[in-house]
Amino acid sequence: MHLHEMSERKCDGHGCGHFGASRGTRKHQGIDLNCKPMTTVCSPVAGTVTKIGYPYGDDLSYRYVEISSQGYAFRVFYVDPMVTRGQQVSKSTPIGKAQDLGTRYSGITNHVHLEIKNAAGEFIDPTPVVLAQRA
Numbered sequence: 001m002h003l004h005e006m007s008e009r010k011c012d013g014h015g016c017g018h019f020g021a022s023r024g025t026r027k028h029q030g031i032d033l034n035c036k037p038m039t040t041v042c043s044p045v046a047g048t049v050t051k052i053g054y055p056y057g058d059d060l061s062y063r064y065v066e067i068s069s070q071g072y073a074f075r076v077f078y079v080d081p082m083v084t085r086g087q088q089v090s091k092s093t094p095i096g097k098a099q100d101l102g103t104r105y106s107g108i109t110n111h112v113h114l115e116i117k118n119a120a121g122e123f124i125d126p127t128p129v130v131l132a133q134r135a
């Protein structure tokens with residue numbers, strides 16, 4: 001499933017899905033897209049897999065995949081990776097299967113999290129990127 005085919009996560013007891021939403025003392029640095037666990041997730045961009053990482057230091061079962069393209073780094077969180085670092089991907093390449101966030105956050109709306117950093121290392125709002133792909 002492509003990220004642009006998923007709907008935006010609204011608010012639930014754990015927070016809201018939009019860019020800049022409150023996360024306690026921090027701000028949400030990406031957007032959340034509703035996605036059922038085990039859904040096959042496609043890359044949002046053509047590029048190179050530059051990192052397979054861990055969102056949570058205290059639970060290494062959760063993973064993210066980073067794809068770099070033209071100075072931008074796209075990170076897709078909460079997927080069990082189907083790609084490896086150094087791999088070239090296109091927009092239709094499956095990068096992983098969505099994981100179940102409900103075991104960490106009871107009652108949360110299951111989703112994948114997308115964040116995009118520009119070449120200066122700043123988080124940008126992924127919403128226009130996703131909306132453009134919907135058009």
Ligand SMILES: [Zn+2]
Nearest residue numbers: 030031032113
């Ligand atoms: Zn998020």
